[in-house]
Amino acid sequence: EPTQRVSLSKTLNDPVFGGMIADVMSDSVYHIEYADHRSRQYRIDVFRHPALEQADASIVYPEYTQLPDKQLKDTQRFSAVQGSQVTVTLTLNKAVAQATLTPKQGAEPTLVVDPMYPNLYTTVITATESQQFVLNLTDADGRANEVPPRFTLDVHQNMPVALTPKFPSRDVQVSPLEELTLEAEVSDDYGVLGYGLVYGMAGSEPKSVTLGEMIAAGDKEMSHHMLALEDVNAQPDQLLSYYYWADDLGPDGIARRTTSDIYFAEVRPFEEIFRESESFMDEQAQQQQSPDEQDPNGDQEPRLQGEQLARLQKQTMTATWNIKQRTDLGAEANAVTEDLTLVRDSQSDALASGQGALEEAQDAEAARSLTTATEAMDTALEHLSEAVESGSGDALPEAMTAEQLAYQALLELREREHQITQSRNNNPNRAAQNSQQFEQQLQQLELRQQEDRYEKQRLAQNENQTQQREDLQVLNRLRDLARRQEDMANRLREAEAALQQAQDEQARQDAQRQLKRLRDEQMQALDDMDEMQQRMDQERNRQRMADAREQLDQTRSRIQQSTEQMEQGQVSSATNSVTRAQRELEAVRDDFQRSTSSQFESEVRDLREQARDLDQTQQAxxxxxxxxxESRQARRSLSDSNAVASLSEQLIQQKDKASDLIDDVKEVTDASEASEPLLSRKLYETLRRTGTDNLDQALEVTEELVRRNFMTEAERIEQRAADGIRTLREGVEDAAQSVLGDPTDALRQAQEQLDTLIDQVEQEMSQAQSAQAEQGMPSDSTQPGMGQGSPDAQRAQASQEGQQAQQGQEGQPGQEGQRSQQAQAGQGGQAPVNRPGQNGNRGGNTGPFTGQDYVNWSDRLRDVEEILEDQDWRNEAAGVRDRARTMRAEFVRHGTEPQWDLVRQSVMQPLVELRKQVKDELARLQKDQARVPIDRDPVPGLYEERVKRYFETLGEDQ
Known part of the structure; x- marks a missing residue:
């Protein structure tokens, strides 16, 4: 190897010289030359801690999935179907004395060393449940790996067939001559072998009908069946039960059957009377009468008890069926014994109530029905007791049969005449309580007491908040990865140019070190890609994101290929791979955004931005x-010709932009008429008002007057144009709220999220500085030049701002329940083992930088980025997240705590500033919503709540 010479520098006035040899990569020898002398040779022995260089996985899926085998290179995250065989190949930097793959729970897999390559280990893991592993290495000299890598195995369970009844999807009442239409949706993650329907009258043998066969994996199919009650010889007061079934292959490859909830169709008599009560007072008087006054024959009380018994018996039937479903799917006896005991006790109570009603019954028909019901209940109780004692579900079918017979007998106690009252109180009459059973009859009944149509406005609740948050999280990750790949491509080009222009060995080594850093960043991007794909492959996202997940497989291969090319020094090829990955990520991002966003969300957002820009330009x-x-009046001279020409040109451009905006609004109005009628109607009203303002004509006349230098007249006409543009902007913004939501709600959510983010960072900084104080180490906050570096000062400042932000915002809905609390396994738990000199009390830390809460913290910041509409704010949030990710990666890679003064400067302070900007914007938007008495000054904020309570309590009884 070539000899390198390093100059030594003298230290102050001491006769001591020193120098540094950078990047000692192998064993070396050195000597010192001074004057005419040369020292003896000294030896530098280099040792390396054992470390993982690469982990590859080969996944063999079970045969029932019909999925091809999958190869994953350079990954520490594996997603596999239940029952898959996952072969993990570990490439180490050298041979080791001991290597163990320790699971968080369960048995430890065996690592087998390759006889030809002692640094190559393999293990086979059977995917039964999701698991985390830690790779611990020890070499022959007893050195352990510095930061044990963590592996995450995400196992997708082979779920039973999804059976979703669509119609009627509830219990119904039917006529003996009715044809009952039954519809259900059937789907399965790995295919359906067949599906059908089982129905039967109480006490008779049920009949099974096959409705379809072979549904492909992931497909949905709607089943239809027309059940004629006349064909099963249904009679009034009988009970028909039905449920759906479907077969698929279980984890063991054997066919298994899944059943839906059980539904009941009560056969009603041919003749029933529904009449309206004369008045609410008549109804109340009737309710206050004694049972004997209501029915001298004593028939009313047993019937009332019969209806209550019927409701209790129906609940018992449903509970028994649910337990039977669990036992059919292999639930253990201990898991159902407690529920079986509860159902048996419920049936015993129903039997006691039925026997009590039977003793009080004076009507012969009611007594006969109660006798049949109690006998069937007693039989059901015997079978339920047998099931409790045996701890199995073998006796449940017989119990279900007896329970249905008891319920059918109780149906005979139903009334034939019903009094209906239009009521809005919370304690409706007995007939109203059963109104769902008589929905069809009630719809045909014309009530004289009309409904009160003066309703308060009701805000629709978003039922898909969790799904929308998942979509935004994935979309943000796609956008982030695409941006990072674009930046990576540019930096690779710079590194390639530096390598080509290097004149000496030092410059080449600097360029190589830069290339190594870029490869480490690309490895982090690869891990983030695996984490995103794992998230997309979760049960709640799998079907909705299947297309995007498949497209990303090729992109991941390109990113992984670029890391190999960088390691081999093929910078140009790596740049090409990164560029292709960037374009593919952008394409997936755009497709995903179009598929998950509202149909007109992007168009309406563009319209709003155009209208705001137009209004701002007009104000200028x-x-x-x-x-x-004013200048002309002061100088009494002509205006500057250049300024006049510039104004004229701006007005011409303004007229063109206004015309284009109106055309775009017309297009969206027409396109949204069918699917978004509220949006279409609001935009149409905006166009109508803008048309009456003659906006185009006002802009044209203003431009001509300015060009002719009639500024006073131009100012008057321009005001009409400004009013028209303001009306247009306000109308577009109002219409946009029907699609995009209220911007103040979004800003409140962003502010609450920022409060939580800042609090988490503050807490971790405080814990770290307390630990440093206990160990006698200097705190970062004591370093000069940091200004307000104290965490207490920061906390006081953040608390003060938080209190100011809350003034005038009472009643804000909390968002904590809407936030995902599931941090991805393996990301949050990457805190390395403690080493000498490090904080030894970090085990319970859950902070975002050194604890287990990084993923949750990062997701919150992504939520803020997606909520904010201002591009500068979004860029600031993204920049903070990038800096936090870099600090977290350094901690995970090297096990050293971050520099807390740098955290404060590059993370904390930008977040505090961003929160202040959000708070100021929120206050600006809410200034028009302040409660102000007519013709009086606004109530001071300190007394606003008291004044509100005062007016609310006026007129109340004291």
């Missing part, structure tokens, strides 16, 4: 015209 033009008028 108004100011310039005013300045021209």
């Amino acid at each position: 033009i108004s100011e310039k015209i005013r300045e021209q008028v």
Whole structure:
């Protein structure tokens, strides 16, 4: 190897010389030359801690999935189907004395060393449940790996067939001559072998009907069946039960059957009477009457008890069926014994109530029905007791049969005449309680007491908040990865140019070190890609994101290929691979955004931005015209010709932009008429108002007057144009709220998220500085030049700002329940083992930088980035997240805590500043919503809540 010479520098006035040899990569010898002398040779022995260089995985899926085998290179995250064989190949930097792959729980897999390559280990893991592993290495000299790498195995369970009844999807009442239409949706993650329907009258043998066969994996199919009640000889007061079934292959490759919830169709009599009560007072008087006054024959009380018994018996039937489903799917006896005991006790209570009603019954027909019901209940109780004692579900079918017979007998106690009252109180009459059973009859009944149509406005609740948050998280990751790949391509080109222009060995080594850093960053991007794909492959996202996940497989291969090319010094090829990965990520990002966003979300967002820009430009033009008028009046001279020409040109451009915006609004109005009628109607009203303002004509006349230097007249006409543009902007913004939501709500969410982010960082900084104080180490906050570096000062400042942000915002809905609390396994738990000189009390830390809460913290910051609309704010949030990711990666890679003064400067302070900007914008938007009494000054903020309570309590009884 070539000899290198390093100059030594003298230290102050001491006769001591020193120098540094950078990047000692192998064993070396050195000597010192001074004057005419030369020292003896000294030896430098280099040792390396054992470390993982690369981990590859080969996944063999079970035969029932019909999925091809999958090869994953350079990854520490594996996603596999339940029952898959995962072969993990570990390439180490050298041979080791001991290598163990320690699971978080369960048995430890065996690592087998390759006889030809002692640094190559393999193990085979059967995917049964999701698991985390830690790779611990020890070499022959007893040195352990500095930061044990963590592996995450995400196992997708082979879920039973998804059976979703669509119609009627509830219990119904039917006529003996009715044809009942039954519809259900069937789907499975790995295919359906067949599906059908089982139905039967209570006490008779059920009949099974096959409705379809062979549904491909991931496909959905709607089943239809017309059940004629006349064909099963249904009679009034009988009970028909039905449920759906479907077969698929279980994890063991054997066919298994899944059943839906059980539903009941009660056969109603041919003749039932529904009449409206004369008044609410009549109804109340009737309710206050004694049972004997209501029915002298004593028939009413047993019927009332019969209806209550029927409801209890129906609940018992449903609970028994649910337990039977669990036992059919292999639930253990201990898991169902407690529930079986509860159902048996419920059936025993129903039997006691039925026997009590039977003793009080004076009507012969009611007594006969109660006798049949109690006998069936007693039989059901015997079978349920047998199931409890045996701990199995073998006796449940017989119990279900007896329970249905009991319920059918109780149906005979139903009333034939019903009194209906239009009521809005919270305690409706008995007939109203069963109104769902008589929905069809009630719809046909014309009530004289009309409904009160003066309703308060109701805000629709978003039922898909979790799904939308997952979509935004994935979209943000796609956008982030595409941006990082673009930046990587540019930096690779710079590194390639530096390598080509290197004149000496030192310059080449600097360029090589830069290339190594870029490869480490690309490895981090590869890990982030695996984490995103793992998230997309979760049960709640798998079907919705299947297309995007498949497209990303090729992109991952390109990123992995670029890391290999950088390691081999093929910088040009690596640049090409990174560029292709960037374009593919951008394409997936755009497709994913179109598929997950509202149909007109992007168009409406563009319209709103155009309208705001148009209004801002017009305000600037108004100011310039005013300045021209005032300048002309002061100097009593003509205006500057250049300024006039510039104004004229701006007005021409403004007219063109206004015309283009109106055309775009017309297009969206027409396109959204069918799917978004509220948006279409609001945009149409905006166009109508803008048309009456003659916006185009006002801009044209203003431009001509400015060009002719009639500034006073131009100012007057321009005001009409400014009013028209303002009306256009306000109308577009109002219409946009129907699609994009209220911007103040979004800003409140962003502020709450920022509060949480800042609090988490503050807590971790405080814990770290307390630990340093206990160990006698200097705190970062004591370094000069940091200004307000104290965590207490920071906390006081953040607390003060948080209190100010909360003034005037009472009643804000909390967002904590809407946030995902599931940090991805393996990311949050990457805190390395403690080493000498490090904080030894970090085991319970959950902070974002050195603890287990990084993924959750980063996801919150991604939420803020997606919520904010201002591009500068979004860029600031993204920059903070990039800096935090770099600090976290350094901690995971080297096990050293971050420099907390740098955390404060590059993470904490930007977040505090961003929160202040959000708070100021929120206050600006809410200034028009302040409660102000008519003709009076606004109530001071300190007394606003008291004044509100005062007016609310006026008129109340004291």
